[in-house]
Amino acid sequence: MSAHLLTVDGISKSFRGLRAVSAASLTVPQGSIVSLIGPNGAGKTTCFNMIAGVFKPDEGSISFEGRRIDGLRPDLICHAGIGRTFQIVKPFKELTALQNVIVGALRTEPDVRVARRKAEAVLDRLGMLDKRDQPAAQLTLPERKRLEVARALATEPKLLLLDEVMAGLRPTETDQMVAVFKELNRQGVTILLIEHVMRAVMALSQQVVVLHHGQVIARGAPEEVVRDPAVLECYLGEEAEV
Amino acid sequence: MISRLVDGVPRRALILLGLFLALLLVAPLLVDGYILSILILVLYFAYTGQAWNVMMGFAGQLSLGHSLYVGVAAYTAAALYVHFGIGPWAGVWLAILISVACGLFIGFLAFRFGISGVYFALLTIAFAEFTRVGFDHFDWVNGSGGFFLPVTQYSVNDPLNLRGAPVMFYYILLAITVLAFLFCRWLLTGRIGYYWLAIREEPEAAQTLGINVFRYKMIAVAISAGMTALSGVFFAFYYNNLFPEQIFSMSRSIELILGPIIGGIGSLFGPILGAVVLTVLAESVTEIMHALGYDIPGIKQVFYGLCLLVVIIYLPNGIWPPLRKRLGLGDHS
Numbered sequence: 174m175s176a177h178l179l180t181v182d183g184i185s186k187s188f189r190g191l192r193a194v195s196a197a198s199l200t201v202p203q204g205s206i207v208s209l210i211g212p213n214g215a216g217k218t219t220c221f222n223m224i225a226g227v228f229k230p231d232e233g234s235i236s237f238e239g240r241r242i243d244g245l246r247p248d249l250i251c252h253a254g255i256g257r258t259f260q261i262v263k264p265f266k267e268l269t270a271l272q273n274v275i276v277g278a279l280r281t282e283p284d285v286r287v288a289r290r291k292a293e294a295v296l297d298r299l300g301m302l303d304k305r306d307q308p309a310a311q312l313t314l315p316e317r318k319r320l321e322v323a324r325a326l327a328t329e330p331k332l333l334l335l336d337e338v339m340a341g342l343r344p345t346e347t348d349q350m351v352a353v354f355k356e357l358n359r360q361g362v363t364i365l366l367i368e369h370v371m372r373a374v375m376a377l378s379q380q381v382v383v384l385h386h387g388q389v390i391a392r393g394a395p396e397e398v399v400r401d402p403a404v405l406e407c408y409l410g411e412e413a414e415v
Numbered sequence: 416m417i418s419r420l421v422d423g424v425p426r427r428a429l430i431l432l433g434l435f436l437a438l439l440l441v442a443p444l445l446v447d448g449y450i451l452s453i454l455i456l457v458l459y460f461a462y463t464g465q466a467w468n469v470m471m472g473f474a475g476q477l478s479l480g481h482s483l484y485v486g487v488a489a490y491t492a493a494a495l496y497v498h499f500g501i502g503p504w505a506g507v508w509l510a511i512l513i514s515v516a517c518g519l520f521i522g523f524l525a526f527r528f529g530i531s532g533v534y535f536a537l538l539t540i541a542f543a544e545f546t547r548v549g550f551d552h553f554d555w556v557n558g559s560g561g562f563f564l565p566v567t568q569y570s571v572n573d574p575l576n577l578r579g580a581p582v583m584f585y586y587i588l589l590a591i592t593v594l595a596f597l598f599c600r601w602l603l604t605g606r607i608g609y610y611w612l613a614i615r616e617e618p619e620a621a622q623t624l625g626i627n628v629f630r631y632k633m634i635a636v637a638i639s640a641g642m643t644a645l646s647g648v649f650f651a652f653y654y655n656n657l658f659p660e661q662i663f664s665m666s667r668s669i670e671l672i673l674g675p676i677i678g679g680i681g682s683l684f685g686p687i688l689g690a691v692v693l694t695v696l697a698e699s700v701t702e703i704m705h706a707l708g709y710d711i712p713g714i715k716q717v718f719y720g721l722c723l724l725v726v727i728i729y730l731p732n733g734i735w736p737p738l739r740k741r742l743g744l745g746d747h748s
Contacts, residue, residue, distance in 0.1 A: 248628070279609055285604060
């Protein structure tokens with residue numbers, strides 16, 4: 174088994190001739206928090222979708238705990254120990270918040286009553302226990318984002334893929350989420366996140382990978398990356414003063 | 416396992432359900448033959464609606480071809496009885512098996528190749544339709560001329576062969592309907608129920624949470640087709656005649672699903688309530704028109720149409736969800 178929990182090696186994906194991701198590589202060490210950043214359309218979500226099994230990479234390989242997982246179906250990826258959230262949230266609208274999370278908890282716990290207790294604990298951890306009986310359709314967007322996280326977390330992943338879960342949150346809410354993820358990470362969950370909110374990226378990540386036009390143009394510690402001239406030019410632009 | 420059935424169900428709901436069941440149990444003692452025949456129809460639609468609801472209401476797969484399962488099972492059990500003297504309670508297993516196989520075949524074709532929504536519904540219609548045409552030319556069961564079970568006056572009820580008076584059919588069907596209700600409740604409160612609802616709501620998210628979407632859709636189709644097969648067998652032995660034009664027709668499929676749509680798709684009591692409302696009201700309308708001296712062909716269909724219109728406009732989730740709220744019965748019945 175490698176020291177890296179996740180190893181993405183030279184993956185590419187084209188959609189009708191448009192090369193969305195081009196020979197991108199990244200590694201996520203066990204127990205770390207890694208951020209994947211880049212301008213809109215850089216191929217971040219496509220990368221996620223390949224890791225999560227939505228698309229099979231045209232080239233390259235993805236290994237998780239030393240095992241090849243590229244091309245596996247999303248449900249098998251989940252069973253392998255990778256949980257994900259969707260950038261465009263996909264709650265089970267007619268179900269309550271608690272029921273949403275129970276669905277996730279049932280992966281490891283076939284007994285519904287035990288799964289319910291587990292789901293309650295997860296909701297509590299994300300500060301959403303008071304919303305448990307509300308249908309997901311009635312939740313606000315920030316709540317739905319948190320529900321996405323809760324649902325993924327309930328499947329007990331070793332690696333959590335977070336796709337822009339901070340977007341649309343107020344700064345204080347962002348800080349709360351950052352605290353939640355730090356705590357999760359401390360408990361042993363490795364996290365790979367796509368994020369635009371630099372406040373969260375800077376606070377959370379040990380490592381940042383920058384994607385531009387489907388290619389990795391920089392990687393390193395957050396403080397280094399934000400000073401990288403190539404990154405400044407393509408992406409951060411006016412935020413360069415940070 | 417038993418406790419799971421009543422877990423979280425308010426006492427009032429249990430009491431009301433008990434009263435309702437008691438009423439159904441004593442009903443045959445209180446009513447004449449005509450009303451009894453309507454009650455049998457109510458139970459038939461309640462049961463079959465429940466079976467359809469497993470696929471549509473739970474797993475979100477719209478089938479407009481459930482007459483296929485009714486028909487195939489009815490013909491199987493009837494042919495076994497007529498040609499080989501095999502009784503319905505033995506024949507029903509083969510009938511279920513064949514129905515389930517049909518369902519799995521259609522499901523496999525659709526789900527393997529990503530056919531869903533309207534296209535899936537069209538596929539189910541297509542299969543029911545060409546099975547109908549096939550049976551029109553199936554000489555072993557007398558093709559389009561119709562297949563008949565021997566009918567005599569029965570002095571004694573013979574439940575083992577499903578030969579007897581309507582009241583016997585009533586109680587057998589009541590038992591089946593109650594069992595189906597409990598079975599569906601059991602399914603819905605278990606892991607499989609949660610998985611179905613997740614697939615119904617958001618298949619992509621469901622898969623991300625580790626659910627094998629294909630497998631659970633196939634299970635839904637199998638259970639729904641298998642349950643529906645039982646109503647087919649019942650149909651054959653109750654009516655004693657089978658015509659491909661009737662039993663496989665699309666209007667039959669539609670008739671079966673009106674109950675759950677009007678009662679409330681996805682709820683457990685919806686199909687039952689829908690069957691009661693539709694059948695009783697439709698028969699009343701026919702009767703009233705008859706008493707007034709009008710015998711208008713197709714009045715029942717017009718009435719079904721009106722009911723559907725009103726429900727879709729004013730109660731898009733069916734009658735039951737708002738009603739249970741008013742009765743204070745919680746969300747899980």
